[in-house]
Amino acid sequence: MASASAPVHSSAPHTMSPPSNPSAAEFRLTSRLRPEDAVDYITVADPVIHADGINKYTSYRVDCRPPPYDVAAANANANRDTFLQNNSHSYSSVLRRYSDFLWLYERLHKERAGAIVPPLPEKQAVSRFSPEFVEERRKHLELFLRRVVLNEELNDAECLMVFLRGEDGEFQRAKALADKMDNSAHAMDLSGSAANNMTMGGAGAFNLTPKNTTTLKKWFSEAKTSMSGALVQSPDDDLFDEIERYIEALHVQMKRVSNQSTALVKKGREIANALFEFGLAFHQLGQSEGEALGSKLDLVGGTADKVSGMAAKFSELERLHLEEPFKDYLKIIHAVKLAMGRRHDKRVSYTALLTEIETRQVNLNRMRMTPGAEAKAYSMEMSLNRYQQAADLAREEYAEVSQRVLREVDRFKREKAEEMRMVVLEFILLEIEVNRTMEKVWGELVNKLEGGKGSSATSTVGASTIGASGNANANANNFHPNNPMPTVPPPSMPMQPTYANVPPPSESLMESSIQYRNNDLPGMGL
Secondary structure: OOOEEEEOOOOOOOOOOOOOOHHHHHOOOOOOOOHHHHHOOEEEEEEEEEEEOOEEEEEEEEEEOOOOOOHHHHHHOOOOOHHHHHOOOOOEEEEEEHHHHHHHHHHHHHHOOOOOOOOOOOOOOOOOOOHHHHHHHHHHHHHHHHHHHHOOOOOOOHHHHHHHHOOHHHHHHHHHHHHHHHHHHHHOOOOOOHHHHOOOOHHHHHHOOOOOHHHHHHHHHHHHHHOOOOOOOOOOHHHHHHHHHHHHHHHHHHHHHHHHHHHHHHHHHHHHHHHHHHHHHHHHHHHOOOHHHHHHHHHHHHHHHHHHHHHHHHHHHHHHHHHHHHHHHHHHHHHHHHHHHHHHHHHHHHHHHHHHHHHHHHHHHHHHOOOOOHHHHHHHHHHHHHHHHHHHHHHHHHHHHHHHHHHHHHHHHHHHHHHHHHHHHHHHHHHHHHHHHHHHHHHHHHHHHOOOOHHHHHHHHHHHHHHHHHHHHHHHHOOOOOOOOOOOOOOOOOOOOOOOOOOOOOOOOOOOOOOOOOOOOOOOOO
């Protein structure tokens, strides 16, 4: 590529950990290994921004360096890497841009209809060349590729092999050929002749691409007519209806959980800001007081400021380990819906062909009874045979897609149940660790304010409280109407608080640091 380029910071090729954050070390949170880390030999790295006139884009280096295949380790591992088994030592390194990833995403939907294709990072029109956005997109593109490789329904697709191994020229030719085949499939009828293409009707409406407004209106009219009747039935329809209801209910519930996790992260940021303002106010208050009281107020402000920083870092960890996984879960649910939609498309196409065959059979029977129309009847019979062959192929595709959807939904339930368990467990452990750390910081402040006796004083007060409650319970258990009421000792008066900057009561007049003017000055008397 002869265009001017500006390299952007790249990450280590085999890392999938979140951005470096000091809170991870402070809270001792270790990032767990995700299923995608098992195929860390697939990497997307070294993003480079290319400025070719008005055509500005970012390229990424896609590396595929699978290690030698270990049969013994594969047999011991329940999650066998079939891509590694079939592509051991197949090294490749190519440059791809976002539009190439988008082409792969769409081709996977066409070549493997009914499979759950992982989601791609969304497009962005503003600030799409900022280093932060480029790095975030790089990580999500790498995650997309690794998920595709892990999916046994997708990892042997022809478009994936071309994407990973094809050089720039070969890849562009493969893209052009695939697009040409798609256009031909839309423009050609079952017989491949232009004459019959005008008389396809019915099912042919689904194979024609609208070219103008008039054709678009006709296409919608014919499609509505073809789909107006009942769709073809299959033995698994009840099962698919149940799956569809499950996915819809899951989407509603997960949307609610995702919104609440976002609100939780937002509330954490607000608490961090409030603690910062709280600490700042105490610092300012300490500056207006005496040395002893002011120093202790400064301690409170400094501790609040420290806890504010911890709360901000904790909020970021919540975003990475709670909010983001739930958002990703919603995208996977949408991918399941798309897979179900591909099956519905195959069902509609098969139904349209059956309807067209039925209509043409009636027309053929009528033409056979017409004298002198033997040639037309023969032509209609040949066309009917082609439709019958297409219907047989459509039935096989419909059955294949249906079975693929069932396998994919089963895999989705297994994997996402484990993923959800790990996300919730990780969040609980993070909450425990953060609360312990904050409790320790506040406890150290108590010791400083009480002169190092805070913990013992607290335990003494707790013990006396428990003892008093125990005596009260014992007296309540020994109570009888004939027995005199037990005498309860009067509560001891609480100890008056002492302040370091206030003189003891024994001092006369308790001199103040505030200076007053003399009353013997002229004009000061009443």
